[in-house]
Amino acid sequence: REKQLPELEKRLDYVESLGPINTSHSDESYSQHMIETITSYFGKQETSEELSAHYSTQPEFEHARAKVYEGLKDLVLDTKATLQQWYARRDGLPVPFESYIMLTISNHETKERKYIEFVKYEKKLFEALNYLMARIFENRRYPVAVKVLVLFPSIFRLTPGLRIQIEEMQFEGEADRAFTELAPYIEESSYSLKCLKVDVHDLSIFQHLKLRSAEHLVIVGLGTFEWLPIYLNLENHKVHIMGDYFEELMPVDDFMALIRHWISCRKEVGASFRYPLKVGDEEELERKVFKRIKKQFKNSISGHRNAKIPTDNSTTLKVSVEASGNGEE
Incomplete structure (x- = not known):
């Protein structure tokens, strides 16, 4: 900043030398492009009498010049204040604030x-x-209400006696360690969580009761594990698999095993399982999975990239390809 200050002061002096600063408001007829061109000229480019004379004929000139003047003045003052405290610390003097x-x-x-x-x-x-x-x-009469508690793998010291009531949690790393170390702070009534978002690096995370009891489970950071047994044993009301970590689409036999499981396991109405697809996967899914559904489940009703199958619980299981915010699932 010390090197920048002379240049900033030089530009400020030049803008001011062109006459009194008129701080009038912008006119609706002004060209925004021309205002940006003039402000860029005074603020960044090399100035000359010819160019300044040319721009001075534009109706936006005075408004743009005033805008640049205020900006440069603030930059000069801010730079001087920053340098002043640096000089004071360098010379062993009290800082001026x-x-x-x-x-x-x-x-x-x-x-x-x-x-x-x-x-x-x-x-x-x-x-x-x-x-x-x-x-x-500290000294809270009631637990601190937290809608979403986001945890990162770092050291964070909480005050003794703190109690937190949470609705949702997101964390990376080891679930057991996170839940154990947070246990003194989180109200037990926070569980089961409305939503839990986890990065998975070890399948043992799925054995944790607080993960299994979360109403909505979001799984991120998948590794090359045998996923079908995990999917079949998840008891969460909603499961959302996120990320583009799959080199290949889940095998058709695995899709069918998952569908048969959902038909027979008496899931509650509204339960869902979302699985990410890459571009092109939907065609393979339609060609293989939906044809298999139509063949194996005679009472199913098929549509465009969707099928409705009666379940053992007198409900209907819908299997479909639908667009999400980042692609298709």
Whole structure:
């Protein structure tokens, strides 16, 4: 920034030298393209009397020049403030300001800021973190309500006595370790979870009761495992397999085994299993799986890339290819 300051000041002086700054509002007739061209000229390009004279004939000139002036002025002031504190620290002098941490409680839906507090920042980094954690979470009369708890493989120290009531959880790494280490903090009434999203690196994760009891299970990061036995034993109401980790489509026999299982296992109405397809898979699925369904289940009703099959529970199982946000499933 020290090297940038002279150039910024030079550009600011040049823009100001062309006359008084008119801070009038933009006119609807102004060309946005011309405004951007002029601001880019003053802010980034090499200036000349000829080009400045040319642009000065444009109706957008004064508005664009005022816009550049305000931007350059802010950059110069910001750069000077940054350098001033750096010089002070370099020379062992007090910095010309006080540092604060701003805590804001806001409504995520309405964007309304309900409460703002400034706390003087005069601690080391780990001390500041501990202070913030205590300030936010300590001495709560009731558990902290968390809609989605997202966990990453890192060290995170929570305050003693903290209790959390969660609805959904997302994490990477070992499920057993995550659930065990979080047990002192999470209210047992949080389980079963509405949704649990996990990266799978080890099949033992599927033995965990809190995973098996989640209403909606999202599986990411699949490895080269034998997946059919896992799929057949999942008891979650909804299962969503995510990612493009499959080099090949699930074998037709596996699809049919999964379909037969869902026909006989008395799933509740609304249960679902979503499996990702790559471009072109839907044609193979239609050619092989849907033909097999029509042949094996005489009471099924087939449509375009879908089939409806009566179940042993007097309900209907729908097998279909449907578009999702990232492709087809």
